[in-house]
Amino acid sequence: MNRHTQPPPTPESALRALEEKLGAALPPILRNRYATSNGGSFGDPRKRDAEWQLHPVFDSSDRKQMKRTAEDVLHYTRLALQDARFPRDGISIAHDYSMYRQLFVRRDPASGNIADDILLFDVHTGEWSAPYAGDLQAAIDQARVPEAVQPDPARALPVFRYYADPFESGVMRTSGETCQCCGQATGYIYDGSFYAIGDESHFCPWCIADGSAAAKFDGEFNDAAGVGMGEVELPMRVIEEVSQRTPSFFSWQQERWWAHCNDAGRFLGEIEHVDRALLASEPAADFVRETCDDAHLDAGEGWQWLLDTPSRERSFAVFVFGCLHCGKLGGYVDLS
Numbered sequence: 001m002n003r004h005t006q007p008p009p010t011p012e013s014a015l016r017a018l019e020e021k022l023g024a025a026l027p028p029i030l031r032n033r034y035a036t037s038n039g040g041s042f043g044d045p046r047k048r049d050a051e052w053q054l055h056p057v058f059d060s061s062d063r064k065q066m067k068r069t070a071e072d073v074l075h076y077t078r079l080a081l082q083d084a085r086f087p088r089d090g091i092s093i094a095h096d097y098s099m100y101r102q103l104f105v106r107r108d109p110a111s112g113n114i115a116d117d118i119l120l121f122d123v124h125t126g127e128w129s130a131p132y133a134g135d136l137q138a139a140i141d142q143a144r145v146p147e148a149v150q151p152d153p154a155r156a157l158p159v160f161r162y163y164a165d166p167f168e169s170g171v172m173r174t175s176g177e178t179c180q181c182c183g184q185a186t187g188y189i190y191d192g193s194f195y196a197i198g199d200e201s202h203f204c205p206w207c208i209a210d211g212s213a214a215a216k217f218d219g220e221f222n223d224a225a226g227v228g229m230g231e232v233e234l235p236m237r238v239i240e241e242v243s244q245r246t247p248s249f250f251s252w253q254q255e256r257w258w259a260h261c262n263d264a265g266r267f268l269g270e271i272e273h274v275d276r277a278l279l280a281s282e283p284a285a286d287f288v289r290e291t292c293d294d295a296h297l298d299a300g301e302g303w304q305w306l307l308d309t310p311s312r313e314r315s316f317a318v319f320v321f322g323c324l325h326c327g328k329l330g331g332y333v334d335l336s
C-alpha cells in the first residue's frame, strides 16, 4: 500500500461480519472511519510526530483486500490479549509503528455495547489509561478523507528538492481538510511549522512547493537564518527554497538545515527513519562520529542503542541530511 493514500472503504458486509463476531456494533466514530477507509494512519494530537496505524477490518471481497486485511482488528486483539495486563474486554484498534503502544476501545460490561472512548495501552509499563485523548477522535475523523476529496490520482505530488518524504516525517498527511492558501481540499494537508504573523499553517503540498503559501502569508516554513546551520553561506535562491518552499520537520529547538557542496542538504528524516545501510556506508562515517560525540554515545554500543531506540523514547532527536552532490551525510542532534 502506498502510504500517501488511505486504503479503500470497508464494504458494509465486512463491517457487519466483524460486528457479528464481536457481538456488538462499533462506535460511530470508528464505523464512519472504516466506512471511508479500511485502515491507514492518523496523527496523534498529543504527540506531534506519532502516527497510529488503524487495524483493518477483514475484507474478503477480493484477493488483494483479503491479503491486505488478514491481520485485522480481531488478529491484533488476540495478540493484545496474550498480555495478561491488557483489559479482557478491550478491542485493539490501532498501534504505533513500534507496536509497543496500542489504542483500544472497551465493551461496557453491563450492556455489551462498545463505548466510544479510546484508551491507550502501553506494553512497556502494562498500564492503560482512561480516555486517552478526546481530541483523538477528531484526529481519526480528520484523517477520514471524504469521498469528495480523495486525492486526484492524475495529479502527481510535488517533489521537494530538499525534503525526502514529508509524509514519513509526519508533517504532511492525508486529510479532508481545506488548504488555508488555495481553499481547496486536495486530500493532503501540511501540519508542520510555519512562521508568520497570522495563524494559517495548514496548506496543501502544492501551495508549499510553488511558494504561494509563503508569499500570501509572508511567512517561512524553515528559519532562513538556520539554513546552513550558521556555518556556511549559501546562495540566496537556496535559502529561499528551503525557507519558503520546503516543509519543515518537528523538532525541539528551532530547526536548522545542514548544507554541503555549496547547497542545502536533503532532509532524510529523524534517524529512526533513515536507511540502515546508508548509515553504515562510507559517506556517513563523519556524521556517525560527530553524532556520537554530540550525543555522548560511544561508537559501538551507544550508536547501536541509538539505532534501536525510537525517537520518542530518547531525550533527543537526530536529524539526518544528505548532500545532493557528493552523497555525504550530515545533520545534528536536537536536545529536548
Ligand SMILES: [Zn+2]
Pocket (backbone or CB within 6 Å): 179, 180, 181, 182, 183, 184, 203, 204, 205, 206, 207
Ligand atoms: Zn493549497
Ligand SMILES: [Zn+2]
Pocket (backbone or CB within 6 Å): 260, 261, 323, 324, 325, 326, 327, 328
Ligand atoms: Zn557534498
